[in-house]
Amino acid sequence: MEYLSFELPIKDLMDQYQTCSLVGEESGVDVKLACSQIEDKIIEKKKEIYLNLTPWQRVQLSRHPDRPYTLDFIKGITDKDSFLELHGDRNFADDPAMIGGLATIDGQRVMIIGTQKGRTTKERQHRRFGMSNPEGYRKALRLMKLAEKFKIPVISLIDTPGAYPGLEAEERGQGEAIARNIFEMTMLKTPIFVYIIGEGASGGALGIGVGNKVYMLENTWYTVIAPESCSSILWRNWDHKEDAANALKLTPQDALQEKFIDGIVEEPLGGAHYNPQTAYDHLKTSILQNIKAFSKFTGKELETQRQDKFIAMGQFKG
The missing domain is CATH 4.10.860 (DNA Excision Repair, Uvrb; Chain A)
Incomplete structure (x- = not known):
């Protein structure tokens, strides 16, 4: 440990x-x-x-090297050997930082998408530390459209420090890919349930973060920018990352208070890495409860509920 x-x-x-x-x-x-x-x-x-815990300590816990990643959660919540990973955006390439596929949870068919980091140095490089390229977001959208076609709920698992900022990603339309996903996800006529299981930074998270319900695990964070990046912009160094974490209001409690999320999924004391199975069980229970709650909604009702939810966020002061 x-x-x-x-x-x-x-x-x-x-x-x-x-x-x-x-x-x-x-x-x-x-x-x-x-x-x-x-x-x-x-x-x-x-x-x-x-x-x-302070906000910065919660950020540190979300990045703990022993913390379960997306593939760990998928294995922990789905029926044995039921996950079938699907690849490619049918346009340019496959993106190993964005994974997705079909699975069953207690017999319930689902489409799971999510950002995957890596354990070893080689795997982290391969998956770019969970930072997706445009083809990753386009692959995710393709799978969500497939889920809509077959009326399968979408489960989105977010753990990313942001979208990949490389030159090639920008050349292939990183901003457009994220914006397109946000636009299309508001109109999908199938249930979408979003769970932030680690880091939830900026547009990299929003690109697969529009759902009928959005939840955060207890030791995660969700905001427009990583604390270190915020500190480097405002103070020209990383020394004020703790101050930035406080100011960004990035904890699950802050997000729930501001109504950016719908609830907090409890973790074992000390974090999901202390008892991964308990974390998997809590996540699985939440997913199944939401699938049941939205099972009677029509496609149009799902679309309207999702749009109203995000339109209601924030305040306008004239």
Whole structure:
């Protein structure tokens, strides 16, 4: 387990607990009481830290190297061997940073799309750290149109630091691809449920982020720009990233208060990486509840509800 800087007090207690257990095993001395007391301290320290996270600490948790990524969540919520990945935008190429395909969740057919990062250095380069090219967004739109044709709900899983900013991406119409997705998603006549499972930055997230319901997992963030980028623009360096995180109002609680999202999906104490199966179960439950709630909606009702939802966002002050 890798620990973040603010988690080091927990690491110290975990080391003490492991030492205590090892002493008991090797010496035969009864250390159950001592180990139990340390275990209680670990629980107390976790609550003290994780129930009082700053916005920047939540950003750090969303990027934890052990945190489940989109493919992990797909494997965790879908029926065994049911996910069939589909490739290509039928125009230019396939984009490994944007994945999508058909699957079943407790027998319910769904189309799942999402941004995928990578574990190893080679995989991160291959998937461009979860930053999609235009062909990725066009592939996602193709799959959503396919879902509409067969009346299958769309599940969108977002974990991206933003759309890929490379020259080639701009030459192939990055801005147009994202704008086209936003435009088309408002008019799709099939249910769309969006879940931010990690990072949710800028247009890279919005390109697959228009849904009838939008949720954030507990230790994620969603805003117009990454805190480091905001800091570099306003203060010309990254030193003020914590101030930027506070000002951006990027936490799930902030987004829910501003009515940008519809709810927060609970994570295990400490983050999804502490107990991935629990995180998968919570996400799966939310998805199935939403599919059931929207199952009676007509295509036109789904379209109208989605449009009204996004039109109502924000405030106009004359």
